[in-house]
Amino acid sequence: MEETVLNMEMTGKCSVCKEELTMFGSKELKNGVICRNCAKKVSSWITDEELKLKSINGIKIHLRNREKNMEKLAGFNPDTTVEGKYTLYIDKEKKAFAVSKKSDFRTDNADVIPARIVKSIELKCLPYEDTENLDVYLIADVRNRMFDKVCYRVNEFPGLEKDSVELNDALTLGKNYIKALVDTGLVNSKRVKED
Numbered sequence: 001m002e003e004t005v006l007n008m009e010m011t012g013k014c015s016v017c018k019e020e021l022t023m024f025g026s027k028e029l030k031n032g033v034i035c036r037n038c039a040k041k042v043s044s045w046i047t048d049e050e051l052k053l054k055s056i057n058g059i060k061i062h063l064r065n066r067e068k069n070m071e072k073l074a075g076f077n078p079d080t081t082v083e084g085k086y087t088l089y090i091d092k093e094k095k096a097f098a099v100s101k102k103s104d105f106r107t108d109n110a111d112v113i114p115a116r117i118v119k120s121i122e123l124k125c126l127p128y129e130d131t132e133n134l135d136v137y138l139i140a141d142v143r144n145r146m147f148d149k150v151c152y153r154v155n156e157f158p159g160l161e162k163d164s165v166e167l168n169d170a171l172t173l174g175k176n177y178i179k180a181l182v183d184t185g186l187v188n189s190k191r192v193k194e195d
């Protein structure tokens with residue numbers, strides 16, 4: 001998530017932990033503001049736009065579920081990984097996966113996602129800003145009260161040229177993420193949408 005500069009109204013105390021808000025990293029809610037520390041605990045799969053739709057109560061529930069996720073991670077033991085800017089961790093036995101940008105998915109408190117909640121998964125090439133260049137995204141629709149989507153950019157640097165080696169590499173990596181989920185039996189191939 002990008003850092004947002006605190007605007008003038010966002011002074012005072014955090015709506016969740018009641019600490020003084022800091023200059024940077026505070027985020028808006030529907031009816032409040034959360035501080036940098038609380039914002040860091042929010043799932044990676046919630047965008048700032050989605051956060052703005054959440055109430056103070058909603059975010060408190062979300063943060064409680066994020067704490068429960070830490071307990072789930074204790075029993076999450078990946079046996080298959082696909083490395084990239086984001087690394088995919090699969091626990092075949094638990095039929096669950098996690099995706100993390102950090103080198104340690106446990107300290108990152110990466111959400112443990114049970115495979116059964118995946119409704120569909122796809123790779124999408126989306127235009128980079130107003131250019132002809134593209135970014136490759138992996139998007140999984142999930143049935144979950146925590147978030148609706150697991151969506152991340154596969155390529156490390158944004159805006160790849162059409163027909164470039166870099167774009168091809170990103171597509172290959174993206175396909176490898178999906179292949180790993182299908183090959184381990186976590187996601188039925190029928191749930192894979194073709195772009």
Ligand SMILES: [Zn+2]
Pocket residue numbers: 014015016017018019034035036037038039
């Ligand atoms: Zn706070």
